Amino acid sequence: MSEQPEFKSFEEFWPFYLGEHRLIMCRTLHYIGTVMATSTLIFLIWQGMWAWLPIILPLGYGPAWIGHFFIEKNKPASFKYPLWSFIGDYKMFWMAMRGQIRGELSRLFGKQSKQGKK
Numbered sequence: 001m002s003e004q005p006e007f008k009s010f011e012e013f014w015p016f017y018l019g020e021h022r023l024i025m026c027r028t029l030h031y032i033g034t035v036m037a038t039s040t041l042i043f044l045i046w047q048g049m050w051a052w053l054p055i056i057l058p059l060g061y062g063p064a065w066i067g068h069f070f071i072e073k074n075k076p077a078s079f080k081y082p083l084w085s086f087i088g089d090y091k092m093f094w095m096a097m098r099g100q101i102r103g104e105l106s107r108l109f110g111k112q113s114k115q116g117k118k
Contacts, residue, residue: 010084013077015108017088020074022105026067027092033063034093064089 007013021027037060044052061078068076078085095101 007081007084010087013081013084014088014091017077017081017085018092018104018108020068020072020077021092022109023067023071026071027096027101029063029067029071030089031093031096033060034089036060036063060089 005016007016021030037056040059041053041056044050044056061076064078065076068074076085077088092101095104
């Protein structure tokens, strides 16, 4: 598992964060968790089901952590940088939805990036 350096800003953190998500299957699991957690959160708030809000955490983090522990084989950044990791999840998801994530990986890591297949 990789060690996590110290960061002073999200801008410094972003390349590290994306580097921990180079494999497409890991990113896909993050996207699944992000969509499930966000849609469930909206539904629970809409229905006023406040007691069910804790279910959001395993819905969002479960798939992501599977991606880290079993696919990327690294430690989730959310352990040390929970807020920046949360922001990073949504930035990565947004870039993927706009077709920009592969370009960002290439920009930050060049051809040696292990992006995986589309």
